[in-house]
Amino acid sequence: MKAAVDPDEITTGSLEALQSDGQRKILDIVDDLRRQGLSGIVGLPQLVVCGDQSSGKSSVLEAITEIPFPRNENLCTRFATEIILRRHVTASISIRITPDKARPDDELQKLVEFTRTITDFDELPTIIEEATALMGLKEIGKDGRAFAKDVLTVEISGPNRPQLTLVDLPGLIQASNKMQSEEDVSLIKELVLEYMKSPRTIILAVVSAKNDFANQIITKYCRDVDPKGHRTLGIITKPDILVEGTKNQQNWLDIAQNRDVYFELGWHIVKNRSELEGDKSFSQRNAAERQFFSRGKYADLSAKNKGIESLRNRLSTVLQNHLKTELPKLRTELLDKMNETNTKLQTLGIKRSTVLEQRMFLTDIGQRINEILKAAIKGQYEYAWFGPVNMQAAVDSHENIRRFRAVIQHLNLRFADIMHRNGHKYAIPPGKDKGVPDTAETNGDGPALPQPKKMTREKGIEWVHHVLERSRGLELPGNFNPLIISQLFWEQSTPWNDIAMQHIEKVFDMSKAFVELVLGDAAPADIKPRISDLCVEQAMQAALASAKEELGKIIEDKGRHPMTYNHYFTTKIQDSRKSKYAQILASAAKAAQVSWTKEETGVVETYIDPGKLEKDLQGGIEQDMDKFSAEDALDSEIAYYADELKYFIDCVTKQVIERHLVDPLSRNVLSPRVIAGLTDEQISLLTAEAPEVTHQRDHLEGRKQVLENGLKIFKEALGGFA
Numbered sequence: 001m002k003a004a005v006d007p008d009e010i011t012t013g014s015l016e017a018l019q020s021d022g023q024r025k026i027l028d029i030v031d032d033l034r035r036q037g038l039s040g041i042v043g044l045p046q047l048v049v050c051g052d053q054s055s056g057k058s059s060v061l062e063a064i065t066e067i068p069f070p071r072n073e074n075l076c077t078r079f080a081t082e083i084i085l086r087r088h089v090t091a092s093i094s095i096r097i098t099p100d101k102a103r104p105d106d107e108l109q110k111l112v113e114f115t116r117t118i119t120d121f122d123e124l125p126t127i128i129e130e131a132t133a134l135m136g137l138k139e140i141g142k143d144g145r146a147f148a149k150d151v152l153t154v155e156i157s158g159p160n161r162p163q164l165t166l167v168d169l170p171g172l173i174q175a176s177n178k179m180q181s182e183e184d185v186s187l188i189k190e191l192v193l194e195y196m197k198s199p200r201t202i203i204l205a206v207v208s209a210k211n212d213f214a215n216q217i218i219t220k221y222c223r224d225v226d227p228k229g230h231r232t233l234g235i236i237t238k239p240d241i242l243v244e245g246t247k248n249q250q251n252w253l254d255i256a257q258n259r260d261v262y263f264e265l266g267w268h269i270v271k272n273r274s275e276l277e278g279d280k281s282f283s284q285r286n287a288a289e290r291q292f293f294s295r296g297k298y299a300d301l302s303a304k305n306k307g308i309e310s311l312r313n314r315l316s317t318v319l320q321n322h323l324k325t326e327l328p329k330l331r332t333e334l335l336d337k338m339n340e341t342n343t344k345l346q347t348l349g350i351k352r353s354t355v356l357e358q359r360m361f362l363t364d365i366g367q368r369i370n371e372i373l374k375a376a377i378k379g380q381y382e383y384a385w386f387g388p389v390n391m392q393a394a395v396d397s398h399e400n401i402r403r404f405r406a407v408i409q410h411l412n413l414r415f416a417d418i419m420h421r422n423g424h425k426y427a428i429p430p431g432k433d434k435g436v437p438d439t440a441e442t443n444g445d446g447p448a449l450p451q452p453k454k455m456t457r458e459k460g461i462e463w464v465h466h467v468l469e470r471s472r473g474l475e476l477p478g479n480f481n482p483l484i485i486s487q488l489f490w491e492q493s494t495p496w497n498d499i500a501m502q503h504i505e506k507v508f509d510m511s512k513a514f515v516e517l518v519l520g521d522a523a524p525a526d527i528k529p530r531i532s533d534l535c536v537e538q539a540m541q542a543a544l545a546s547a548k549e550e551l552g553k554i555i556e557d558k559g560r561h562p563m564t565y566n567h568y569f570t571t572k573i574q575d576s577r578k579s580k581y582a583q584i585l586a587s588a589a590k591a592a593q594v595s596w597t598k599e600e601t602g603v604v605e606t607y608i609d610p611g612k613l614e615k616d617l618q619g620g621i622e623q624d625m626d627k628f629s630a631e632d633a634l635d636s637e638i639a640y641y642a643d644e645l646k647y648f649i650d651c652v653t654k655q656v657i658e659r660h661l662v663d664p665l666s667r668n669v670l671s672p673r674v675i676a677g678l679t680d681e682q683i684s685l686l687t688a689e690a691p692e693v694t695h696q697r698d699h700l701e702g703r704k705q706v707l708e709n710g711l712k713i714f715k716e717a718l719g720g721f722a
Helices: 013-018 021-035 057-065 105-112 121-134 182-197 218-225 247-256 282-293 296-300 308-348 355-378 404-422 457-469 483-492 496-522 528-558 567-591 610-619 625-662 672-676 680-687 691-717
Strands: 046-051 080-087 092-098 115-118 151-158 164-168 201-208 232-237 267-269 593-597 604-608
Touching: 021 308, 021 691, 046 057, 046 182, 057 080, 057 164, 057 201, 057 232, 057 308, 092 105, 092 121, 115 121, 121 151, 182 201, 182 218, 201 218, 201 308, 218 232, 232 247, 232 308, 247 267, 247 296, 267 308, 282 296, 282 308, 308 691, 355 404, 355 496, 355 672, 355 680, 404 496, 404 625, 457 483, 457 625, 483 625, 496 528, 496 625, 528 625, 528 680, 567 625
Parallel strands: 046 164, 046 201, 080 151, 201 232, 232 267
Antiparallel strands: 080 164, 092 115, 092 151, 593 604
């Protein structure tokens, strides 16, 4: 059994070869970065000892560090063992487990909680056995897991400790057997390659001279992950089994001199302690190694390619050059990771785990929405959000919907035009010789509108005459019942309700699309549907209901007995009568014209015969009392319709569209007043993050903190190596 070793007594003086002042500074940076947890985010520079099973990896690791690790095959080779040497004023040995992230949460928590502190290296085997059991590993050859992807970290601190990190990996297995399953073979390969593939890993590839070189798979993996051998150093162990002067010995010496399998970092040969030499001290081990390499063909081998002390010097140079090259790249990668993390956090939006954060978050969204809605309603498009005008698209197209006031104005003007063209049931000319008014064909992209039935003036009078006959009261012949105007107007204005309703629906659809566009830009994607369903949709539907109710009142007013105090009505009637009498007078005057030729001059002169004019004027008087009253009623209806049409258009655009659909948007859609009235439960319902979002945010914030700490370390310590 090995003698107990006080960790504070192990100064490993020969390791000082690895610790020049410049290199200490670099290793301090790497050590600080590792303490921050950056190894889980970026690859950190490290030495990894790997090789086939029983190739002597652990012995090489022990010789390099001069720390007496257990050499029992069932302990150190069944999972990765990370050895961290750290300089500290107090000597200590601590052990912890970094669990495989694929483990279930309950197992992961147990492994994370595993921490041990010891003062004597003789206690290490017991701790490793305890960690092995906690990982759920069975003895090799028995049913159950024999290997794990968890990492056992042994951190050794002391005032004279160098700062160095090395990783001992499980030995690679060529093929499964009764002791190790195919699953074990695959797991170990995956684990080893994961470490080897990192571009910042220095691979210490250990091969045993005891086995045929071609059968040791570690060399193939090295060439696969590091084809040019930039970061691979081959280490040959167990040369003492080779027979002096044999071809086999010469083959291995050729490899050691980089003449066969080429690695840019070269090869090195060491002699570890045999099983019979296990109780020898490190100084005795080194002395025996020096003596061995001083004889035979090994004496001719360059000192830089043999012995553990020379290996440490090589590692010093390799580490120094490797770290100087990789640290600037590492800093750049940290910056890239920081930018990537910040971008992902920005995508998640503001943190909102508490009710206060949620209310503030929703208030910010509401304020943004409110500002845009107010500006859009007023037609003040100075915000960049409104963007440029698409001259190729329609005014009310989706491309131009951000210019909301312009869209509403356009729809109102189109509504007025449609009312003028399609609002009447019958298209009747106002005068005898005037043509039938034009009509519109459709309501934009809405449903087709009923087309007014075209009538001549005479047909219109006939229509009124039929109504008059069925509506007689006590009025004298030649007069009409005042109530007939109501019936004529109600029938003539039958399309108004449908046209106005279509206009309301169109404005509502455009308003809703606009608000959804604003909401989509102002609210994160994860809560937009909730706000839309619970706030926007409710407010918009309430506005639509109010608009329809207001229209209903206007239509109800239209159904009352005609009433107007606008002089336009009487003016219109007088204009109509003057036009009619003017037509009669012009027609009679034309008929009363008499022409004669002066004999002396031959000039034809024309004059109006007064008697004929009077006779023709008398003939122009309508003798049919019903027709006279029907024509008079038609003129009154036309005048009243024109007067009421203007009023109706104004009422719909002002009292319905503006009052209920447009103007209230900024007050009813997530305004500060609306948000203030929401309960805490409603706020949480609207804005609370989904569990996966919270988990992702916590992960990203933790990642960001680690990256910030790493960059701070570079800023404070990297100096010329940046």
